[in-house]
Amino acid sequence: MANYTEWNQALISYFLKGVPRGSKIYLSVDDDVLARMGQGFFLTLSGSDNWSDDFQEAIRKAVIVDKQVNLNPIQGRDENDSPNCVAFLGACVLTAYRMANEEEISQLNYFKRLREILPLPGSLRPQGMKSGKEAEEPLWKAWNYWLWEQGFQPSAYPGRGPQKYINYPISQCLLRQADKDKLQVLFATKQWTVPWDAQTLLTQIRRESLSHHLRELVMENKQRTEIVAEVIHEVYQQWQVQGCPATPNKVGRTWSPNLFAGLYRTEDPFLGQVDYYLYPKQQRGRQLELVQVEYENRTQALSEERPGWYLPIGNPLRVDDLEQGLRCSVVSPPELDQLILPARDFWLLIPDAENPDSGVYASWGTPELGTPFILLCKQELLNDIYRLRDERLLAWSGEPEPIAENSNWVELIQCLVTSQAYDGVFIDNQTLKDALQPNVRLSISFSGGLRVPNQRGWLAGHPPHVTVFGFAPRVELEVKSLLDEQVVLTRSQKTNHPLSLELPGTGLYLVRATYGKESAERLVRILDWNSLEISEPERREFMNIGDKYSICGSMILPIP
Template sequence: MVTYSDWNTALINYFTQNVPYGTKIYLSLDSDSLEKIGSSFSQKCEHESWAVSFCNVVRSRVVKGEKIDLSTVSYSDKSGYPLGVAFLGIMVLAANEMADDEDNKLDEKNYFSRFRKILCLPEDRQSRPKGLQIRPNEDAPEIYLWKEWNSWLFQKGFIPTAEEGSSKQRKYINYPISQSLLRNADKDRLRRLFHEKQWQTRWDEQTLFTKVANEYSTFTQHLKKLIDDRSRYESVAQVIHETYEDWLAEGSPNTLTGRTKRREWSRQLYAGIYRTEDFLGNIEYYLYPKQQKGRSLGSLTVEANGERWDLREDRAGWYLPIGQPLSRQEISNGGTYQINPNTQAEKLILPKRDFWILVPDPDNPESGVYASWSSPKLGEQFIILFRESLFTDLQRLRDENLIQWEGDRDTKYLVFGDNSDWYEVYQCQVLSKAWDAVFIQSAELKNELQPKTSLSISFSGGLRVPKKNNTWISDHLPQVTVFAFHPTVAVEITNITTNETVYSDQSFSTNQRHSIPNLTQGSFIVSATCSWQSAQGLIKVVTWDEIDFTSFST
């Protein structure tokens, strides 16, 4: 039998396994994700669905009579995982049931009415169920679990996103509501869109997001807000893509509402590209396979151009680059490569694209290596690999002072030889956030270059510890730069373990390097805020004695 602890561990792994350091984590649990998580258990489902099984298991753990008892989940397990995450997942499930027209009028009574139904608790004329009632001068009982979850995420190098609301009516229920990305109604609308458009191409997350955003006027208010919120871009693009993959796997039906079919993990892996340049200036690109979030796969090999290549982990979220250098034809047309054994995954897909945004190695920016790790951060210099047909769009963006690159507006560098139509521009940088009034031919290009936030934190210099995410030697700390469109921001540095503020500056100058105070060993979060915008960066400081030099050998 699958226990509460089994579910709790599986949920945490689903949202954090194979996820890059510094990623924002949303506990966006719904029936689809529960079916995928459940399918990974060795036991068979004893109920009509894994979602029902999960709710029953949580109910049996935390409900005593007609009262919720959080003492059963208010500690960590033997592995150090906070045991309250599965219960918090139930709270997010209730938020996913919200109808579109409830956003502006939802209060605790309406929210907990849904919550009660999931846990089979009776209505008793109280807004909150027994066991979750708020005592005078105290926070809501479940807030302790949310804070434990947020603290654990910080400790593991992730950025938590659950937070209280700004109004009295939404102060506490905003924690689960803030975690709900695509609600059930949103997913149904997307599936209908996919069916209406007869989309069957295996697009990557960014391309699909742009095509979905072009249908903006037909969406629910909640889905419109998600698309408008650039700070959630990568997370929302990912869940839209997961919904699309599920829809394709189900045979492209008109809707999946009311179905009890088992959701399965996608059998497709996707690849980005990895760029290298030698001292002679020779540039090569390689297949850069992405790992599936939340899923541990066995030993796999990929057949590429008549050769077999083992998939070996590079870092969280990515396998090592594989294969021979990509040809112009592969970059132009994309590619599909066989995976063996095909019991867990069948194909590795290199999407067909007219451009690639390549950013510096986040673990070693000075290495000279660029790849499609993520969208460029504000202030970050990057490379654009593009087909010649897009150069007019790039020049238009430069003329509008939205971006710049090395050289003048006509500067571009040919790659793949004399007969190629592929070029690069170097040291690209975003200059402005005023993109809304500018229109170019490639909506995908505009979407990926448009800044996701108005604030970004960068660390540079100092002495990094190899193969350790954002870790520096205490005697050689990095400098910190806050990139922003404002001249000053408020900055705080907090010790994650003790929650002690070790540095504070309410008028921190932006877009220039600053030395940070002499931090002792430990993990710290650097926070910048300005005009309701915020950004976080994580840094770990170690002493020489803590370094295992044997781990650096390959």
């Protein structure tokens, strides 16, 4: 049986492994997640074949003393500087999932379910768990703060009234088991077997008749769109692995055998030559030691380029590869089958947030408001794109340029979404409209200053400028120190205009912009000069000079 500490570390790894920095993290623990974790992180069970029971037993042994809850052992951080509370918080989310599957959401039902997991008799707040302000909330705040430190965005937040504290775990729930069952029935009814990516699948689902909860997830709650699309895509792949059953199955308890790839774009600054490369994406939550694929008639090992992505591989893609997509066999590990570049009509490519001056663009996600991006698309989409421009929803620089002679694919550069009023406009390609339509009304961008990319911060005395992009004329801006929660700046700020940040010293600061019920947050880390670290290069490029020596940067070395 895995103990509490092992489950705690496994949960942290599962929800952060393969996740790009800056992503919003949902601690969405359910029975399917625990089963996949058990398969991926542990070797044996404690006598049953149920990973949920194993997890619950570990929680009980850690926090139950004399039939009371004692949260002292899970305070603080472990030897790896990770929060000790994550497994207990995962149990709270598991409670919220089970309540949401069957019952009306209320404080009474929540604690009744939590007592079943612990297990304790009764139905009210368990003994030992004081008020939510003293018991659960400090643990959620510790988890949120740690996520900010690691470069991620937390998603757990309190509610109002009687549900103030139980809203923390409720806010982490995404797809319920009933939702997964309904999606499987939809997949089977429509006989969908195409290897769509997450965005394309989401567009297909939005066209169908859905339950109230599913429709709210995929249509109305736009701030969760990206993570919900990923979770639905997991269900879709796992359903296919099970042979596309006609009736709901426990498909969430298996891993997908496929990796997916996006595009990585480079441009020669002197010749203007643009090339696209196959850019493999890591699987979220899965520990894979060595991945090798058969590509261009040779076996190529995948190396991590950044969290969430492997290094681009192979030679520049051909136009036919964009047109038809690619499928490459995975040589190892044996549990993986293929690396898939989906056949798509368009790609959105955004600049590198960690190194915006590199000139590199890739399919790293949805463009944020105010961030210029490149739209790579088939010429057949130009009528739709011109329609969006005429409706003042989209703007770009110059004319569409073919990526190769006689190519059906063109690029539009310096694209910007200029309005959120997409609902009243209809174009032929609904997937394009869904990809371009903003999910939020506000976003925060940093520019300038003296950036320290490898430490994800800026040097003291040289902070960045902050710009709030949005469609409202002004927002309320607040900057708060996360260490002592002291507010250091409040002001009314014009949108789309940069503001020089004046910060009192080093540390972590949360920048929040608010307009009505809409808000956006970004973390800025200010570093002291003495805290600078020398980073080893991720890879070295050698060029041979004759038969005996090679040159690497400023060093001339003998050829081994």
